[in-house]
Amino acid sequence: MSSHVKLFIEYFIGDSKETETESIWALPVKKGYKLDNIPFYVKGVSIGDVVSAEEVDGYLYMKELLETSGHSTIRLWFSSEQDVQSTRDTLKSMGCSSEVSDQPRLVSVDIPPAVSYQEIRAYLDEGEAQGKWDYEEACLGFL
Structure with missing residues (x-):
């Protein structure tokens, strides 16, 4: 069984150009990472969604939404x-x-x-x- 990884997702603060980062637990799956907790700040993704990610300085950052869960x-x-x-x-x-x-x-x-x-x-x-x-x-x- 695969174990959880921390996935970092950048999001804009309100209507500004400033960004913050939220970390979400995810499970590695065949074609990416399945989000495994409910996001607090990021919009546009939900638990169960599958996303792609890239590693930057040893951290995994979400690139794009690959598959929605319907949640x-x-x-x-x-x-x-x-x-x-x-x-x-x-x-x-x-x-x-x-x-x-x-x-x-x-x-x-x-x-x-x-x-x-x-x-x-x-x-x-x-x-x-x-x-x-x-x-x-x-x-x-x-x-």
């Missing part, structure tokens, strides 16, 4: 840390996994292809309308 990634920024765990539990009951970042109010959510995005979106819109969180669609895998 979607949503980022939630909570108004209060108190709502994080109950929201994660609700999303889990709806079929979605999630991870909390190093910022305790930032949660990244994976929506598998078999889960209805309309149901998840209705839940997210409701929470946003109640002021519990803001959310961003970082990658919609069904498009």
Whole structure:
């Protein structure tokens, strides 16, 4: 069984030309690397996607997306840390996994292809309308 590698993905900060780098766990596969955790900052990729990479100074950097998994990634920024765990539990009951970042109010959510995005979106819109969180669609895998 192949073991995980750290894959680095550069992304632009907001609308600026400045970049940051996020590291994501990936598994080597025949034609590249399969992303194996939910991205927090990078847009356009989700867990399960296969990407190509090149080595630069001993580090692996993503070059391009080769194959999409159909998964979607949503980022939630909570108004209060108190709502994080109950929201994660609700999303889990709806079929979605999630991870909390190093910022305790930032949660990244994976929506598998078999889960209805309309149901998840209705839940997210409701929470946003109640002021519990803001959310961003970082990658919609069904498009």
